[in-house]
Amino acid sequence: MGTSRGAENGFFERVYELVRAIPRGRVATYGQVARLLGLTRGARAVGWALRGLPRREERSVPWHRVVGAGGRVSPRAGPGPLLQRRRLVKEGVRFVRGRVDMGRHGAFS
């Protein structure tokens, strides 16, 4: 295992692992995830990672709990921003003027 580098050391996997830790009804921003991984300005890279989320892992990684700065749902989010929003609302996440109320639902606020 030492020499072979699989998904366990890749940036993508680190992102997925962190996103898996976001509790139901809570959300985190791309920027927050990036910083928790040591990249102060790596929000974009996090988006890239989630975009590459294998269909197989869609069930185990709550991608819908990751939103843009200020609680905005990205227009280009996964299968569709509507689905993401629906899932969040279903979990009891409150939207204020079209944005997630981060003060109330931010997993790392």
Add this chain to the structure above:
DNA sequence: ACTTTGACTTGCA
């Protein structure tokens, strides 16, 4: 090794 690509963010007009 260089270029392109994005589920991003911030700042400024």
Add this chain to the structure above:
DNA sequence: ATGCAAGCCAAAG
């Protein structure tokens, strides 16, 4: 509030 430019970062071509 709306729009756009620039900065940032990892992966893929």
